[in-house]
Amino acid sequence: MILGLINPLTGTDDIWIVGDPWYRLIIFCLLAALLCTVVLGAIHMAGNQATRLLVMGCAFAAGLFYVLEFFIPPDAKSQEVSLWGVNLTQMSGIIGNANQVVAGFTFLLGVYNLVHIHGNNIRRLRKGWGYSLSFFIAFLAMTVSAFARDWQSFFDPKYDELKNTAGYQLWMPSWVNDVDPTHALMPHDIFSVLFEGFYRNMDATMFSILAFYIVSAAYRAFRIRSKEAAVLMITAVIMMMGQVPLGQAITAAIPKDGFWHGLRIEEISQFVLNTINGPVQRAIGFGLGLGALGMALRIWLSLERGTYFEETS
Amino acid sequence: MSWETAVLWIGAFSTLALYSVLYKENPVYRVAEHVFLGIATGYGLFVVWKDVLYPMWYKPFIVERQWAWIFALVAGLMYYTVYSKKLAWMSRVIMTTMMGLAAGLAFREFFGAWVPQIGKSFKPLYVSVNNEAGQFDLAQTIISSATNIIFVAVLICVMAYFFFSFEHKNRVAKGSAYMGRWLMMICFGAMFGSTIMARMSLFIGRLDFLFRDWIPLIK
Amino acid sequence: MQPLPTRNWEDILGKIDRRLVYIGLFLFTLAPLVGRWALPLNTTEPTKMLKKAFDGLPQDKVVLIASDWDAGTQAESRPQLTAVVRYLLRKKLKFILFSVTTPTSPQLGQTVVERAIEAEGMKDTWQYGTHWANMGYRIANAPWLRNFARSIQDAMKNDWKGVPLAKLDVTRGVDKFGPEGQVSMLVDVTGSSSIDNWYAYLSPSKVTIGLACTGVMAPEQYPFLDSGQLSGLLTGMKGAAEFEQLTEQKGFALAAMAGQSFAHLYIFIMLVLGNLSVILGTMKKRARG
Numbered sequence: 001m002i003l004g005l006i007n008p009l010t011g012t013d014d015i016w017i018v019g020d021p022w023y024r025l026i027i028f029c030l031l032a033a034l035l036c037t038v039v040l041g042a043i044h045m046a047g048n049q050a051t052r053l054l055v056m057g058c059a060f061a062a063g064l065f066y067v068l069e070f071f072i073p074p075d076a077k078s079q080e081v082s083l084w085g086v087n088l089t090q091m092s093g094i095i096g097n098a099n100q101v102v103a104g105f106t107f108l109l110g111v112y113n114l115v116h117i118h119g120n121n122i123r124r125l126r127k128g129w130g131y132s133l134s135f136f137i138a139f140l141a142m143t144v145s146a147f148a149r150d151w152q153s154f155f156d157p158k159y160d161e162l163k164n165t166a167g168y169q170l171w172m173p174s175w176v177n178d179v180d181p182t183h184a185l186m187p188h189d190i191f192s193v194l195f196e197g198f199y200r201n202m203d204a205t206m207f208s209i210l211a212f213y214i215v216s217a218a219y220r221a222f223r224i225r226s227k228e229a230a231v232l233m234i235t236a237v238i239m240m241m242g243q244v245p246l247g248q249a250i251t252a253a254i255p256k257d258g259f260w261h262g263l264r265i266e267e268i269s270q271f272v273l274n275t276i277n278g279p280v281q282r283a284i285g286f287g288l289g290l291g292a293l294g295m296a297l298r299i300w301l302s303l304e305r306g307t308y309f310e311e312t313s
Numbered sequence: 314m315s316w317e318t319a320v321l322w323i324g325a326f327s328t329l330a331l332y333s334v335l336y337k338e339n340p341v342y343r344v345a346e347h348v349f350l351g352i353a354t355g356y357g358l359f360v361v362w363k364d365v366l367y368p369m370w371y372k373p374f375i376v377e378r379q380w381a382w383i384f385a386l387v388a389g390l391m392y393y394t395v396y397s398k399k400l401a402w403m404s405r406v407i408m409t410t411m412m413g414l415a416a417g418l419a420f421r422e423f424f425g426a427w428v429p430q431i432g433k434s435f436k437p438l439y440v441s442v443n444n445e446a447g448q449f450d451l452a453q454t455i456i457s458s459a460t461n462i463i464f465v466a467v468l469i470c471v472m473a474y475f476f477f478s479f480e481h482k483n484r485v486a487k488g489s490a491y492m493g494r495w496l497m498m499i500c501f502g503a504m505f506g507s508t509i510m511a512r513m514s515l516f517i518g519r520l521d522f523l524f525r526d527w528i529p530l531i532k
Numbered sequence: 533m534q535p536l537p538t539r540n541w542e543d544i545l546g547k548i549d550r551r552l553v554y555i556g557l558f559l560f561t562l563a564p565l566v567g568r569w570a571l572p573l574n575t576t577e578p579t580k581m582l583k584k585a586f587d588g589l590p591q592d593k594v595v596l597i598a599s600d601w602d603a604g605t606q607a608e609s610r611p612q613l614t615a616v617v618r619y620l621l622r623k624k625l626k627f628i629l630f631s632v633t634t635p636t637s638p639q640l641g642q643t644v645v646e647r648a649i650e651a652e653g654m655k656d657t658w659q660y661g662t663h664w665a666n667m668g669y670r671i672a673n674a675p676w677l678r679n680f681a682r683s684i685q686d687a688m689k690n691d692w693k694g695v696p697l698a699k700l701d702v703t704r705g706v707d708k709f710g711p712e713g714q715v716s717m718l719v720d721v722t723g724s725s726s727i728d729n730w731y732a733y734l735s736p737s738k739v740t741i742g743l744a745c746t747g748v749m750a751p752e753q754y755p756f757l758d759s760g761q762l763s764g765l766l767t768g769m770k771g772a773a774e775f776e777q778l779t780e781q782k783g784f785a786l787a788a789m790a791g792q793s794f795a796h797l798y799i800f801i802m803l804v805l806g807n808l809s810v811i812l813g814t815m816k817k818r819a820r821g
Binding site for chain 2: 024025028029032033036040043044048051054055056058059060061062063064065066067069070071095097098099100101102103104105106107108109110111112114128130131132134135136137138139140141142143146147150154157183186188192193194195196197198199200201202203204205206207208209210211212214218228231232233234235236237238239240243244259262269272273274275276277278279280281282283284285286287289290292293295296297299300302
Binding site: 195202203206207216219220241248278 | 554557574576604605607647670671673677679686695751754755767790797798799800803805807810
């Protein structure tokens, strides 16, 4: 019975549901919705203590699955982990893919937040509502043009089979979906204008502004007021100069294969990176790794306190 | 004007609109900033559908009729109860389940990423090096051994700095922790130098676009 | 009428208008690019290691390229990906692109590969689906990554145009990492911390891992280079330039190194000027007692 429920998720076995008519899918969806409503409703009625227990139980059970999957030795031949006849390794595949889907749905949560904030700005004509309007115009333009471009590939059942055949009718005009192979590098459609013209350049420019701010910071804020700051700055200068041709030219007179080659600035900067920076990063990494493990344990065992593990309502 | 030229001009205009903030905050910059945000959000939404939800949820669920995928939708929708005070517990259930899954995987992650590092930290303090002719190379032996000694010493010093289980009263512990602090300054200097390099690269990328693609000054 | 305040050196050096500082950066960086000043570049060991890793790959397996960058870091990541892809093309090594951190990356990566194929003159011989593919974007969450490390076919299912992996020659049967698997190497071209995922989930499979990251992230990767979990490293645009030089490619990064050099020099000058004004001020105060 349980395997019968899980099998349809894998899509690899002979599933009794595949190929079924629409009405059966709809019936099952309604039944599932009813089941979820009943179960969630019952928990809701049970009160705060029950929901708190559920929250803790879910975190523990979820964590326990992967702990077992990691610590139980795998079968020598198949390299898969089983417990009481249940193949945990294969099950981890189902959980992984389901997780991907659930994470996909959460993306809409971020979109909802942005739409909510900017929508309110426009509705209440708050200061700068025009900027929120420009957000909406750009958002809708990109969303509509992108979905319209690929709409056929999503919803035409014959698309995969017929897309490369002559006479196959495209649903969208070329300014929405340009499939001309001579325009492969820059399709002549709206989506390309938005992506290649606006998005790519804007994203690159946004980040490049940091170059100006870092120069400004180096000039105004980076003052050598202590010995530590002096060490930091000297190392930074060695790194800056040791990594680029102009800096490397400073010590170019020292022969590359000679005894003193270690004094060439690029050698010094590489020494700093390998022999000083390397172990420092490793030591910090050990701390971070152990910290992350400790934090994971706290979450798994519900020892963590705060928003997720305590009833706030 | 060809399509490519139009796109190029749009790119140049977008770039200059955002750079205008370097002079001072202005409406052109603010509009460009919001347009960027809108396009990025729209594109993100599209890709999540195209690459995640369509092939991994819609196709198996609707096209292949694997009905159990309805529960993934229910789980996803549970996140949205975060906006309701009464039903917010549902969002906590799904969030903690996801966090529990990630927590359970933390052991695998630690062993995959950090355990090999522990083993490789035990370096031989004496490394005998032979040259190409197979003869003992004293200079390389000294350099290789010294490099390993420095590596291990730096690692111990920095770890000592972060070791708070006992007070650093002992001279060795105090001295090594003190050294660890200085060594970290060198490391942070290296990181700062690298960061400068990265930021300058991004600016050069924009210059290349403006003065090679748009105004062909760079040949 | 009030007398004009007298400006002394520490004021002049310490209070340069930020816009002048910006213009200085602009001119200092642009001049060597326009002047095409070419300077010799030293190739570092991590870059040589990456090339060596590519050179040792078998022809019958595929290389997975995790293209995890967006346009924000394209000045560093784009030349890196171009240089890596062009070298793989020369070595006739089949490769598959995918992304787990940035939704825009598959689109950007696709263009890079198409241009690289054109630059190598292999437009008619190196076909999508037969020699290379783009698997698109997936969200990097831990359970899915675990599944990906276990079975690529199960985790990915189709390419970025929705074509099932079993229908493409290059992806058919590609399922496992490491010596026993069908993937010989994973190269992460990244502008984020995506490499941490591969250390955690792919290191145990003994697959060769290469990295092309931004300059910001590079220092953090040296412990992994030392432990052998990483087989080679390209550091930002400089790494791309070194790789271009090493593999005799005529690319953007190498040409940009003159601009990079003078930008660094300019920052150094600004650091000195900023501190000089403080030193002069302190000396003056001391002289006054």
